[in-house]
Amino acid sequence: MRKFIFEKRKYGFELLMDLHTFENNPNVFFDPNPHTCDFFEIMIFQNASGTIDLNGQLLEVTENSFFFICPFQKKSCKIPLDGVKGFHLVFQNDFLSDFFDDKMFAYRMQYFYNSQQPQYLRLKSEDYQIVQSVLNEIISEINNYQNDSSHIIRSLLYFSLSKLNRLYSKFYNISPDTQSNSRVHKFKELLELNIRTVHAVNDYCDLLQTDRHKLNRLVKAHTGHTAKQIINNRLLQEVKTELRYSNKTIAEIAHELNFSEPNNLTRFFRKMEGTSPATYLKNAQNDSIQ
Numbered sequence: 001m002r003k004f005i006f007e008k009r010k011y012g013f014e015l016l017m018d019l020h021t022f023e024n025n026p027n028v029f030f031d032p033n034p035h036t037c038d039f040f041e042i043m044i045f046q047n048a049s050g051t052i053d054l055n056g057q058l059l060e061v062t063e064n065s066f067f068f069i070c071p072f073q074k075k076s077c078k079i080p081l082d083g084v085k086g087f088h089l090v091f092q093n094d095f096l097s098d099f100f101d102d103k104m105f106a107y108r109m110q111y112f113y114n115s116q117q118p119q120y121l122r123l124k125s126e127d128y129q130i131v132q133s134v135l136n137e138i139i140s141e142i143n144n145y146q147n148d149s150s151h152i153i154r155s156l157l158y159f160s161l162s163k164l165n166r167l168y169s170k171f172y173n174i175s176p177d178t179q180s181n182s183r184v185h186k187f188k189e190l191l192e193l194n195i196r197t198v199h200a201v202n203d204y205c206d207l208l209q210t211d212r213h214k215l216n217r218l219v220k221a222h223t224g225h226t227a228k229q230i231i232n233n234r235l236l237q238e239v240k241t242e243l244r245y246s247n248k249t250i251a252e253i254a255h256e257l258n259f260s261e262p263n264n265l266t267r268f269f270r271k272m273e274g275t276s277p278a279t280y281l282k283n284a285q286n287d288s289i290q
Contacts, residue, residue, distance in 0.1 A: 001034050001035060001036060001245065002031065002036075003036050003037070004035065004038070004039075005038055006037075006038055006039040006090065008092070011145065015142070015145075015150070016091060016092040016094055016095035017089075017090065017092070017095045017157060018090050018142070019087060019089045019090075019135060019138050019139055020139065021088075021139070022045075022084050022085060022087070023085050030077035030081075032076055032078050033076055034053075034074055034075070034076045034244075034245045035075065036072050036073065036074050036075070037072070038071050038072065039071055039090050039091060039092050040070060040091050040092070040106065040112070041068075042066060042067065042069070042087075042088075042164075043066070043067040043086070043088060043089075044065075044066050044067075044087040044088070044089065044135070045061055045063065045065045045066075045086040046085040046087075046128065046132070047063050047084065047086070048061045048062075048063070048080075048086060049061055049079070049080060050078045050080055051077075051078050052067055052075055052076070052077050052078075052079070053076045053078075054067065054073065054075045054118075054119060055073055055237050055240065055241055056237060056241050056244045056245075056284070057118060057240075059118060059120050062122060064122055064125065064128040065120065065121070065123075066111075066121040066122070066123065066164065067119065068109075068112055068120070068121075069119065070112050074244075074245050087132075087135050089135070089157075089160075091157065093106050095157075096157065096158060096161075104182060107185040107186075108178040108185050109164075109165045109178070110168050110174055110175075110176070111164065113188050113189075113192060115230065115233040115234040115236070115237045116224075116225050116230060116233050117172045117174070121164070121171055123167060127167055130163065131160055131164065134156050134160050135160065137156055138153055138156045138157060138160075141156070165178060173224070174222070174223055174224050175221060175222045175223070177222065180221070183210055183218055184218050184219055184223075186208060187204060187219060187230075190204055190207050190208070191234050194207075195231070195238055196256065196257050196258065197258045198258075199231060200231075201215070201216075201227045201231065204227065212227070215227050232268075235257070235268070236268075236269070236272045236273065239253065239257065239269060239277070243277055243280060243281045243284070244284050250262045250266065250278075253265065
């Protein structure tokens with residue numbers, strides 16, 4: 001599978017983010033084959049059509065739509081180039097986390113590392129125009145880079161991401177609070193690090209040095225879901241990703257994801273998805289052909 005690597009010295013100096021419009025970038029293309037990136041990516045479409053397959057979920061591209069992709073998440077794109085307008089924003093976590101001394105910054109944004117809601121948002125025209133204006137300012141600052149440009153770009157990017165977090169949270173009726181108890185965001189990080197081997201709430205409580213009741217209360221207030229629901233949704237996402245993007249058997253996937261036996265994976269998948277892994281994979285393959 002192809003992996004895109006961030007070019008931090010693209011402009012002749014180190015800059016851990018980049019932003020351009022689709023229409024002004026002659027090199028833009030949307031890879032229809034499964035691929036991954038080692039950076040955060042937000043694909044913003046003012047005008048476009050097609051689909052994006054992200055983490056085993058097929059999402060429709062429409063006007064004023066946003067797609068939030070985390071490092072090493074897998075995706076493929078079927079988007080016609082004719083008439084496409086919008087922005088492609090990429091950045092490495094250190095660009096903001098080091099400056100704000102906050103390693104949890106990306107985990108505070110509801111649209112990143114979210115297995116409960118789609119990592120997708122469609123904005124009203126007036127909200128899109130606000131974000132569009134700030135993104136154009138960032139592009140102007142990159143094109144006319146000066147000694148203080150990195151500070152201005154960080155501020156504008158921080159505003160954009162925080163504004164989008166509010167809009168995303170409102171759209172999905174979840175908490176927009178980015179300063180909630182740090183255990184909530186640490187839980188999201190631990191999920192990403194351990195989901196392939198750790199599936200029990202009590203194990204995450206041990207890692208967080210908290211009790212089950214407290215974790216559930218914090219997580220439910222922030223996400224609207226219990227800790228177990230979040231673990232199961234994230235595990236389901238991992239199973240779907242393996243089914244869609246690998247050639248492994250159910251037995252191999254069950255072993256790698258620490259299910260005691262393949263039948264347990266199948267039962268889990270049926271309970272969560274309402275169908276068997278084999279039927280899900282067949283439907284996914286039909287979607288990719290269309």
